[in-house]
Amino acid sequence: MRKYALPVVGVLVAVPLALLTILWLAIEDRPRTDRKVILTPEHVGRAKAIIDTHRHRASPGMLAVARVRPADADLAANYLASRLGNGSAQVAVADRSAIIRLSLPMTSTALPAINGYLNLEGTLLQTDGLPALRSVRIGKLPLPDAFTELIALRVEDWLRRDSEYWAGFDALRQIRISRDELVVVYRWIDAFPHDMKASMVDEHERGRLLSYQSLLAANSTRNGGVGSLATILSQLARGTSPAQSAGEAMADNRAMILVATFHVLGISLEKLLPEAARWPHPPPQKITLDGRDDFAKHFMVSAAIAAYADTALADAIGLYKEIDDSRYGSGFSFNDIAADRAGTKFGEKAVASEDSARDLRGQMASGIEDRDLMPEWKDLPEYLSEAEFKRRFTEIDSPAYRAVMQKIEHRVADLRILR
Known part of the structure; x- marks a missing residue:
């Protein structure tokens, strides 16, 4: 047996040394x-x-x-x-x-x-x-x-x-x-x-989406044809008890934001998840934020992107839309950017941590108003054509542009729900 002892010991020593060498090199x-x-x-x-x-x-x-x-x-x-x-x-x-x-x-x-x-x-x-x-x-x-x-x-x-x-x-x-x-x-x-749509949403996520979709359908019937975004979010936040969401507040918030976003845009969840065709359908509604339905759309799209992706992507998409509008649509709007930034911060806080997610849900469940979601905007420039934007601000990242953006950032940071 002794003649085998040395080779065995050699292998036992050599293998860990080889692994450590590989780790050191890698x-x-x-x-x-x-x-x-x-x-x-x-x-x-x-x-x-x-x-x-x-x-x-x-x-x-x-x-x-x-x-x-x-x-x-x-x-x-x-x-x-x-x-x-x-x-x-x-x-x-x-x-x-x-x-x-x-x-x-x-x-x-x-x-x-x-x-x-x-x-x-x-x-x-x-x-x-x-x-x-x-x-x-x-x-x-x-x-x-x-x-x-x-x-x-x-x-x-x-x-x-x-x-x-x-x-x-x-x-x-x-x-x-x-x-x-x-x-x-x-x-x-x-x-x-x-197949791709089915693979994007796992079984637990589907259950959450179904729960919020059912709640939204029930509440929308009572709310009528026009609704406030703050009211919609408050009703959805009350729909899941803390016991049901223990340790999963971030996942619950993502599902709640996604359901609300599709509803605000007037798009069926079936576009994302084919089986949602069999789920309860809320009646069509015009959802407004501070009296404007475009603000509600900007806010929720940015919130959804921030909750499911990251802030940089949400910011880039929001800014792209404004530049595109200045060329072909209603014009560049700092008001819309204010709604984008507020929505991005909302989505960011919704999934930053379990404590942050629960805090946000608690504030919404206790009742919020549109002014808690949308900063003051009436003095911000909007409907700017490309030529007018260049005349007043030259380009993105100019001192004049940064001054308006800094004002927006301060106002968003002061929103009660984001503190």
Whole structure:
């Protein structure tokens, strides 16, 4: 037995040492990619144009092509890394290849030694189909291409077992890479929209949405054809007892905000969740905030985006709409931006923490008025054409523009429900 003791001891020592060496090589002290996410109205406009084009032109079964600027692909990667992993990403595009860099924070209370950053880098090479991942490096640790291919096959097998994820992955046919654009070729699948909608909402979330939808339907019948946003939100906040929401106030608030948003916009939840076609339907209502239905829409859309996404995205979308209105619609409105900012802060507070979520629900349940949601707005400029906006404010971020925005921010911060 003694002759086996030394090899066994060697293995027992070597394996932990090997693992520690891999961790030392893979995890680093600082991120190699560290970038802020900066969303502008132009980014939102380009994304909207791509979506609108393919929504109207693509039909089930046909091959379609989407063209994406490298800068927009880079922004999208960085946004997703920040949103999903609190990290940063960068995509550097060349002809027929793209280098992807990703930095993610690693924290562990159980194993403080592995705290640090996971820095990944890899190259996507254009093929006749989807790009192939090569030259992957995790920190100081390079991965053999054969090992990378094996991992990619395992990921594909995992996707195949989930029909909802696989439907989207399988729709992709080719990605062509150049310095000027990424060309994405995909086949539109008839069941794809239905599958994607179903995958966005889990079972618990559906239960919450059904509960608030039922409550809204019952209250809307009594409220009549015109309602106040403050009244709607107060009624919904009273609908779930603290016992039912213990430890889940943030999730309850998200569902409440989403149901209220769809109602304010006059859109059926069926657009998001097909099974909602069988749920109680509130009668159509005109919902106003401080006497204006456009304020209610701005407030709730921004609140929903902030609750389900983040503040930067809500701000960019709200500002994009105002710039678009100055060119083609009713004009640039600082009043609408005030409603956007108030809604964003409301949605932010609704999901900031369990304590914040409960505090907000308590204030709404005790009764609120429109003035608690919408700051003073009557002295703010609105209906500005593009030419008038440029004459008075020159451009976004000019001193004159910042002065008005600072006034709006102070007024929003003073709203009772947000203190």
